[in-house]
Amino acid sequence: MKHRIIFHIDVNSAYLSWEAAYRLQHGESTDLRNIPSIVGGDESKRHGIVLAKSIPAKKYGILTGESIYSAKQKCPNLTIIPPNYERYMKASSSMVDLLEEYSSYIQRYSIDEVFLDYSYGNEQNFLDIAYEIKERIKKELGFTVNIGIGPNKLLAKMASDFKKPDRVHTLFHYEIEDKMWPLPVDKLFMVGSKTKKKLNGRGVFTIGELAKLDREYIYSWLKKPGLLIWEYANGIENSPVRNIPLPVKSVGNSTTTSYDVDNRKESYMFLLALSEMVGMRIRDLEQSGRVISISLKSHQFHSYSHQKKLDIPTDSTNAIYKTAKKLFDKIWNEEPIRRFSVNISELYSNEFCQLSLLEDYDPREEILDKTIDKIRNRYGYNSVIRSCFLYSGIKPIIGGVVAEEDYPMMSSIF
DNA sequence: TCTGGGGTCCTAGGACCC
DNA sequence: TCTGGGGTCCTAGGACCC
Known part of the structure; x- marks a missing residue:
């Protein structure tokens, strides 16, 4: 195989840049990128962490992932913006659309990172092309990116992390010693x-x-x-730029509750609300899973988990919930809980599990789940809810990742 | 009112089998 | 009664990514 030229395009402070660009385009005069600002969750719901920061905020020592509480200690006049994932998804997609003009070998690695294989382009002009891409994104979409160029995905990614923002860097094998080591x-x-x-x-x-x-x-x-x-x-890495995402291996949802949950009844309700979302998503994928697991985080931040392998794969909300409940009863030691999560794994395509051949298979469950999915997709998640949630103050369906076709999954593998 | 939510992969230890 | 040893499966926990 001939040597490759891989680009890694990385949006600078993605959520913050996208928020800033959006607001400028909608008539606001201050550019969030020029003041100490962050995108962060709601502290009153105990979601208060820094998701993205401006460069001025960085100068106060504010770090991504730290609590907003501590960020405010570092910078009392910090501007805090709530996240809007739909907005970011759109910004990300417009960037991908633009990049597709340059290569069809494109891998959406995460919401704000893309690999592009330029090996089949004109090898002489890759630097010019990188600068052109960078400038076009800035001009046409309103935000800046770093572009790293290397002979493989690892080195391209390392290169894009060099000096920021709005830069192009290369990292070929002969440059490793000077630039990376x-x-x-x-x-x-x-x-x-x-x-x-x-x-x-x-x-x-x-x-x-x-x-x-x-x-x-x-x-x-x-x-x-x-x-x-x-x-x-040593610069050794040779995974392909994946046009087609790898198959999903698990689906899970979790939530940090706005208060510590200290009783079984409410715990069940959170597990049910999460099971509803996990069920919807697994059915949307037209898959079923055999392993159900839950994980709890205590008020003192101790995490523990438990899992159960079912006899047959399932995609039923009730089956997921029943298993989650049993698992909870096995591991809960009465201590207050701040985070619940429900997960399904060991997935099989529904095409290949002929559930209807099983003796104790009840088609009514399946029809009910599917009917409710349709209604919820058309009229909103809260158009059909379980009565136990009425007046409870607990959301009847909890969790993100709206069942979209190819939502980019972030992961630690190339 | 300090500390989110979505993933993947790997390891260690125990059960169980031959 | 000193106790080998390989293989597979399962589970819980931990490391990493964005």
């Missing part, structure tokens, strides 16, 4: 805080120091993940 080891994709700590503990502080370790040594120490980061540190 001096960086702190946790700048490397897949080296998080835990691994950084381990590596530092054995005197490895830069990506270059990791790269020069003995291959067998790192494997015997950190196993597969160790080998992976060692290869990354």
Whole structure:
């Protein structure tokens, strides 16, 4: 195979930029990008974390993922904007539309990151093309991006993370030593805080120091993940730019409650509200799953989980909920809960599970679920709700990811 | 009113089988 | 009664990503 030229296009402070661009286009005069500002969740609902920050906010030391409470301590006159995911999805899609003019080998890696394979373009002009793309996005869509260019996805992604914003960088093999090896080891994709700590503990502080370790040594120490980061540190990575997303392996929803839940009855209601969403989504995919799991986070932030493998795969809201309830009863130790999650995995396409051949199969359940899905999709999620939620103050369906065709899934694999 | 929500993959340990 | 050992499946927990 001939050598490749991969672009990684990364929107600068995506949610914040999109919010800023949207507001300017709708008549606002201040550009959020020029003041200390963040996009963040609702503190009163205990969703108060920083999702994106402006560069001025960054100068106050505000970090993505930290609590808004602490961000405000760092910068008392911080402007805080609630997130609007639909808006971001649209902005992301217009960017993808523009990129598709340049290659049909495009992978939507996350809502704000795209890989583009330029190997089949004119190899001489890839830099010009990258600058053209960057400028067009700025002019036509109103936000800036970084573009990283490399011989594979890993190096392209590392390159796009160099100096920001509004830049184009390259990182080819011959540039690794100068541009990547001096960086702190946790700048490397897949080296998080835990691994950084381990590596530092054995005197490895830069990506270059990791790269020069003995291959067998790192494997015997950190196993597969160790080998992976060692290869990354050496610029070794060869996954394709995926035109078609990998099949979904699990579907789950979770919620942090606005107060600690200390009783079984309300816990069941949250599990039901989440099961409703998981059920809708799995049916939308026309799949069924065999493994149901729940996970709880206590008021003291301790997490624990439990799972159950069913005899046959299911896509029924009631079946998911019944299993979730049983699992909850097995693990709940009466301590107050702040977060519930419900998940379904080991998925099978409905084409291949002939449930109707089973003896205890009741088609009425399936028809009811499907009918309710249709009504909810047409008239809104709250057009049909279970009566137990009436006057309860608890939302009858909880969870995000509206069943859209190819919503880009973020993940730690290329 | 300090700490979200959506995912994937890997490992370790135990059960169970031959 | 000193105890091998390989394979598979299952489960809980943890690491990482955006």
